[in-house]
Amino acid sequence: MQISVFAVGRMKKGPESELVSRYFDRFSKLAPSLGLNFHTVHEIVESRLQNASQRMEEEGEKLLGSLQEGGRLIVLDERGKSMTSVHFAKMLEDFRDSGSKHLTIALGGPDGHCEKVRQRADLLLSFGAMTWPHQIARILLSEQLYRAATILSGHPYHRI
Numbered sequence: 087m088q089i090s091v092f093a094v095g096r097m098k099k100g101p102e103s104e105l106v107s108r109y110f111d112r113f114s115k116l117a118p119s120l121g122l123n124f125h126t127v128h129e130i131v132e133s134r135l136q137n138a139s140q141r142m143e144e145e146g147e148k149l150l151g152s153l154q155e156g157g158r159l160i161v162l163d164e165r166g167k168s169m170t171s172v173h174f175a176k177m178l179e180d181f182r183d184s185g186s187k188h189l190t191i192a193l194g195g196p197d198g199h200c201e202k203v204r205q206r207a208d209l210l211l212s213f214g215a216m217t218w219p220h221q222i223a224r225i226l227l228s229e230q231l232y233r234a235a236t237i238l239s240g241h242p243y244h245r246i
Contacts, residue, residue, distance in 0.1 A: 087182040087189055088125040089117070091227065092152060094145045094195035095220045096129050102221040109228035116235040121182050124231070128152060138197040146200035149192055157188030158208045161199055162227065164217055166210030171244060175234035177209070191231075193223055 097103040114124040130148050133141035153159060158181050169177070181189055191211075192203065204210060213226050236243035 087121060087178075087186050088123045088154075089178075089189045089191070089231065090125040091127045091191050091193065091224075092149050093127060093129045093193040093220070093224065094149075095132055095193075097221060097224060102225060106221075106224050106228045109225070109232045113228070113232040113235055116232070116239060116241070120179075120235055120238050122178065122235065125188075132195045139200075141195065142197050142200035143202070145195050145197075146203040149190075149199075149203055150206060153190055153206075154188035156186075157190060158186045159203075159206055160189065160191045160209045160211050161203055161207040162191065162193050162213065162223060163199060163204065163210045164212055164215060166212035168212045168214060171230060171233050172237055174211075174230060175237035178234050179238055181208075191227060193220065193227065196220075 097106060110124060110127070117124055130145065133144040135141045135144055178189070192199065192207075194203075213223065218226065233244050235241075
């Protein structure tokens with residue numbers, strides 16, 4: 087199953103970007119042995135439209151237009167479901183084992199995701215009730231993907 091990240095906003099060079107790259111690199115090396123493949127991070131610039139609703143709609147159209155036919159979609163949203171790392175790993179495994187060929191994980195812009203995107207999502211996932219800066223959310227996502235791969239492979243990185 088190919089896994090892609092769709093992100094509204096760009097990472098600036100610096101320690102946050104280096105940390106994200108490190109975790110995606112680790113995930114990329116471990117994932118193929120599990121039937122997973124890290125495909126890409128697709129970044130778009132934030133919409134410049136006048137109000138939040140219009141910005142979310144424009145960004146949402148770009149996201150929905152980028153999805154592979156029949157692919158799964160996880161949307162990061164503070165109102166989404168909170169889960170353990172083990173549960174997240176199991177969900178990825180279940181998506182893969184159900185025959186899903188593509189999974190996109192979407193990070194929204196400062197305004198979040200439009201209702202159309204939220205309705206299309208196979209899962210609304212929360213990293214907690216707090217709002218996180220985009221750079222930190224991307225670090226959390228990259229680390230959790232790597233952690234999920236270590237859980238699925240029995241690697242000792244994740245300890246209980």
